[in-house]
Amino acid sequence: MVEFPQPFIPPSLQEPGRECPALPLASLPKLPINDTPTVIVDLDAQTPDNWVKRNPDFVRLTGKHPFNVEAPLTPVFNAGFLTPAHLHFVRNHGAVPRVDETKLRNWRIRVHGLLERECSFSIQDLKDKFQVVTLPVTLVCAGNRRKEQNVVRKSLGFNWGAGGVSTALWTGVYLADILEYVKPFYKEAKHVIFEGDDELPNGPYGTSQRSSVAREKRNGILIAWAMNGLPLEPDHGFPVRLIVPGQIGGRMVKWLRRVELSAKESQHYLHFFDNRVLPMQLSPEQARAEKEWWYDPRYMINELNVNSAIVKPAHQEVLEIHSHPLNQTTSPREATYTLRGYAYSGGGRRVTRVEISLDDGVCWKLADIDYPEDLYRSVYHEDPVYGLLDLTERDTCFCWCFWKFDVSVKDLAESTVIAVRAMDEGLSIQPRDMYLNATSMMNNWWFRVAILRTETKSGVKLKFEHPTIPGVKPGGWMERLKTSGQDIMQPDFEPIATDTVERQPVPPPSAILMTKSDANRLITVDELQKHDKSTPWFVIQGEVYDGTGYLDEHPGGTDSILLVAGDDATEDFIAIHSDDAKMKLAKFHVGTLVGKVDDLKSLRPDSNSTSDTASLTSSVLLHPKIWKTIKLKTTQPINHDTYLFRFSFSEANTPLGLPVGKHVFVRLKRKDTGEIVQRAYTPVSKPDTSGEIDFLIKLYLPSSHNPIGGKMTTGFHQLEVGDCIEVKGPLGSFEWKGNGIALWRNVVHKVQHLAMICGGSGITPILQVLRSVFDDDHDRITKIFLIYANKTEEDILCKEELDSLFKIHGLGEHPRFNLHYILSTLPVPLGWTHSSGRVTEDLFRAHFPTPADDCLVLACGPDAMIANAVKPGLVKCGWNVEKSLVVF
Ligand SMILES: Nc1nc2c(c(=O)[nH]1)N[C@H]1C(S)=C(S)[C@@H](COP(=O)(O)O)O[C@H]1N2
Numbered sequence: 001m002v003e004f005p006q007p008f009i010p011p012s013l014q015e016p017g018r019e020c021p022a023l024p025l026a027s028l029p030k031l032p033i034n035d036t037p038t039v040i041v042d043l044d045a046q047t048p049d050n051w052v053k054r055n056p057d058f059v060r061l062t063g064k065h066p067f068n069v070e071a072p073l074t075p076v077f078n079a080g081f082l083t084p085a086h087l088h089f090v091r092n093h094g095a096v097p098r099v100d101e102t103k104l105r106n107w108r109i110r111v112h113g114l115l116e117r118e119c120s121f122s123i124q125d126l127k128d129k130f131q132v133v134t135l136p137v138t139l140v141c142a143g144n145r146r147k148e149q150n151v152v153r154k155s156l157g158f159n160w161g162a163g164g165v166s167t168a169l170w171t172g173v174y175l176a177d178i179l180e181y182v183k184p185f186y187k188e189a190k191h192v193i194f195e196g197d198d199e200l201p202n203g204p205y206g207t208s209q210r211s212s213v214a215r216e217k218r219n220g221i222l223i224a225w226a227m228n229g230l231p232l233e234p235d236h237g238f239p240v241r242l243i244v245p246g247q248i249g250g251r252m253v254k255w256l257r258r259v260e261l262s263a264k265e266s267q268h269y270l271h272f273f274d275n276r277v278l279p280m281q282l283s284p285e286q287a288r289a290e291k292e293w294w295y296d297p298r299y300m301i302n303e304l305n306v307n308s309a310i311v312k313p314a315h316q317e318v319l320e321i322h323s324h325p326l327n328q329t330t331s332p333r334e335a336t337y338t339l340r341g342y343a344y345s346g347g348g349r350r351v352t353r354v355e356i357s358l359d360d361g362v363c364w365k366l367a368d369i370d371y372p373e374d375l376y377r378s379v380y381h382e383d384p385v386y387g388l389l390d391l392t393e394r395d396t397c398f399c400w401c402f403w404k405f406d407v408s409v410k411d412l413a414e415s416t417v418i419a420v421r422a423m424d425e426g427l428s429i430q431p432r433d434m435y436l437n438a439t440s441m442m443n444n445w446w447f448r449v450a451i452l453r454t455e456t457k458s459g460v461k462l463k464f465e466h467p468t469i470p471g472v473k474p475g476g477w478m479e480r481l482k483t484s485g486q487d488i489m490q491p492d493f494e495p496i497a498t499d500t501v502e503r504q505p506v507p508p509p510s511a512i513l514m515t516k517s518d519a520n521r522l523i524t525v526d527e528l529q530k531h532d533k534s535t536p537w538f539v540i541q542g543e544v545y546d547g548t549g550y551l552d553e554h555p556g557g558t559d560s561i562l563l564v565a566g567d568d569a570t571e572d573f574i575a576i577h578s579d580d581a582k583m584k585l586a587k588f589h590v591g592t593l594v595g596k597v598d599d600l601k602s603l604r605p606d607s608n609s610t611s612d613t614a615s616l617t618s619s620v621l622l623h624p625k626i627w628k629t630i631k632l633k634t635t636q637p638i639n640h641d642t643y644l645f646r647f648s649f650s651e652a653n654t655p656l657g658l659p660v661g662k663h664v665f666v667r668l669k670r671k672d673t674g675e676i677v678q679r680a681y682t683p684v685s686k687p688d689t690s691g692e693i694d695f696l697i698k699l700y701l702p703s704s705h706n707p708i709g710g711k712m713t714t715g716f717h718q719l720e721v722g723d724c725i726e727v728k729g730p731l732g733s734f735e736w737k738g739n740g741i742a743l744w745r746n747v748v749h750k751v752q753h754l755a756m757i758c759g760g761s762g763i764t765p766i767l768q769v770l771r772s773v774f775d776d777d778h779d780r781i782t783k784i785f786l787i788y789a790n791k792t793e794e795d796i797l798c799k800e801e802l803d804s805l806f807k808i809h810g811l812g813e814h815p816r817f818n819l820h821y822i823l824s825t826l827p828v829p830l831g832w833t834h835s836s837g838r839v840t841e842d843l844f845r846a847h848f849p850t851p852a853d854d855c856l857v858l859a860c861g862p863d864a865m866i867a868n869a870v871k872p873g874l875v876k877c878g879w880n881v882e883k884s885l886v887v888f
């Protein structure tokens with residue numbers, strides 16, 4: 001009879017110092033060293049798991065709750081063959097069932113259904129009736145390495161790195177023995193269903209095995225109560241769980257309450273709607289919408305597929321190689337570096353080879369493999385805690401193995417990428433190509449680590465970059481190459497030629513799906529470039545979009561699309577668009593670019609451009625395609641939070657080249673975070689300025705109210721005189737030509753009345769037009785009606801200028817300027833004669849002209865103001881917003 005460790009309470013709940021009970025055999029892999037957590041981490045305080053003690057160093061993959069974590073790769077790997085509980089990954093679909101002493105005492109596993117002998121077993125019953133056994137088993141979540149797919153396309157699942165894998169000694173009894181005891185009617189009972197005690201929105205967690213698999217002892221399925229000789233931790237199923245060696249973690253039901261012999265497979269919600277690899281043709285959205293796919297048993301995942309990863313070099317590890325033999329602090333070129341990592345496969349199949357390539361898959365060389373699991377095959381050991389540890393007659397491989405490969409530092413320095421692939425006994429080999437699927441499960445394409453090389457004074461420096469890093473944090477070559485416009489399913493690890501400059505940080509990947517599942521045409525660079533001005537196609541992150549249908553709708557104006565026609569627009573698009581805009585992009589997706597987008601990046605000669613934008617010639621400072629560096633000359637406070645930033649170009653006497661009404665892109669590098677931020681701004685410079693450009697910037701600085709502050713304006717705030725930023729432009733769909741003529745979406749409008757509505761810093765494009773109208777001595781007819789909304793009176797920008805223009809043009813016999821303010825913060829100052837409250841149709845009725853063909857409305861303000869107040873208000877007053885509303 002087997003003795004039980006007493007009390008049968010997980011160490012984290014009682015006696016955290018407890019170590020794994022020793023195994024007397026020195027030849028076996030060492031037992032893990034536990035660092036059992038003793039405190040409840042803050043993140044759990046407000047969740048139903050606020051009684052579970054956890055390692056604070058885990059990478060949380062789904063925020064606070066439920067608890068889904070992996071440990072950073074290096075510590076898990078360094079822990080060795082057996083993973084201590086505090087580093088073992090956890091996958092919980094909901095709250096951890098809380099098992100107190102009473103609940104523990106009454107815990108039974110009910111075995112029922114199509115069988116002769118229905119039973120309810122306590123854990124003690126299991127120990128008394130059946131042979132207690134221990135098996136080393138590797139657990140892998142089917143989502144392991146999912147983030148790599150999520151970077152390509154956001155799937156129906158969260159971002160596992162390559163750490164969704166761990167190994168432990170599991171102690172329990174064979175399911176096969178229990179089944180034999182309860183005598184199932186196997187003629188009908190084709191399935192064995194398992195159910196957990198967790199309460200999830202769609203019922204408890206449950207799944208099933210085919211009886212033919214479940215009853216076979218060779219498959220090693222256990223009902224287990226101990227992990228590495230200690231009671232299961234709450235996160236791993238305390239008091240008892242199923243262990244299914246060689247299968248995905250998802251089949252190993254935790255907090256096991258019920259086993260049912262049934263003619264039908266499990267009907268549990270997550271048996272169907274989780275752990276499936278759906279056909280590649282199904283986009284995540286389709287998969288969500290078309291439920292029938294999930295019920296097809298062919299797409300279910302049981303056994304693991306062959307997989308491997310590189311752990312060493314670690315992500316961001318640096319290897320300095322000196323060229324001078326006397327420099328002892330760095331590696332000489334003759335030195336070797338040992339690459340290391342793990343590999344595993346499913347169904348008991350052995351990993352039969354692991355291969356390394358340093359030329360992205362042209363040549364492969366065998367790595368050495370260490371199979372610690374084999375060390376158990378020569379021992380027969382029986383003990384009160386572990387029961388029978390006997391793998392002497394087993395030939396199944398249920399555990400990970402470790403590979404290593406010595407490479408000369410010189411070869412590493414000449415390579416741009418290290419790739420690993422494994423093959424198993426069934427001759428399944430990890431593919432080069434990703435099997436992109438809606439749940440992003442079983443991702444097992446080659447694991448590749450990019451090598452970034454920098455020349456240093458004393459030699460070269462290699463920096464290693466994993467494909468991704470787990471969780472939401474950005475990082476890894478996949479995001480970097482995606483941002484640079486590559487098709488990362490076919491990555492190209494070009495050498496980073498001898499640059500000594502640190503690379504720019506990569507912006508986080510877009511989690512928004514910007515592609516259409518049925519837009520799967522392959523488009524060549526040639527075809528792309530044929531689509532320029534009349535049917536503008538452009539590229540974003542390797543995908544091709546047709547902008548034709550969007551020319552009229554684009555809030556940024558027609559020419560911001562025309563300017564990128566036939567070209568790569570990734571940088572600008574990602575930098576300035578909201579998630580909402582990204583979502584809208586999918587509609588215009590036509591296919592995927594083949595060939596290198598980099599070829600496009602170089603500027604094509606301006607001669608082939610038919611744009612009428614004056615600044616395409618170099619007689620002006622601004623260029624729509626080339627970033628120009630400008631230097632901060634002065635800043636001048638305008639009010640409590642707004643400053644006029646004046647920048648100078650290097651050519652002092654060249655005209656700026658900014659038509660009235662157009663805006664520019666501005667980009668800067670944040671001094672604190674190093675992040676590149678880009679926004680569109682309308683400069684307030686007069687159109688005939690030379691050598692300089694002025695921006696009126698309202699600063700949204702970090703405050704208790706908004707701890708982050710405006711990304712861009714905080715960057716502006718950090719600038720000191722002499723600092724440089726960049727501009728390019730002009731762009732925009734609207735231009736005021738003067739003398740009553742506006743060019744809008746390439747159509748000439750003769751305008752008598754200009755109605756204008758703006759909010760806060762939205763005054764800038766309005767001011768441009770306004771000044772130009774009133775500065776124009778030839779223009780005696782154009783009338784302007786301006787409504788300017790702000791929170792408080794002190795927020796009103798350029799009030800003096802506006803008021804004085806009003807005195808000149810707004811009074812007298814033939815007034816041409818109607819100026820009206822509205823303040824949203826109540827109460828308004830004493831003696832305030834303008835409006836207060838919200839922007840409504842009444843305001844337009846009172847202060848705008850009646851709608852007419854020769855009248856345009858210009859608007860600039862926060863999106864919400866335009867969408868919720870301006871548009872509906874104008875419509876109610878009879879304006880045709882499609883035909884007359886220009887939104888900057
Ligand atoms: N009852 C229950 N069992 C469960 C789950 C769950 O959410 N509830 N998650 C499954 C999944 S998807 C995995 S990968 C493994 C993870 O086991 P671990 O958390 O002990 O690592 O448990 C499986 N068993």
Ligand SMILES: [Mo]
Nearest residue numbers: 141142249250
């Ligand atoms: Mo899983």
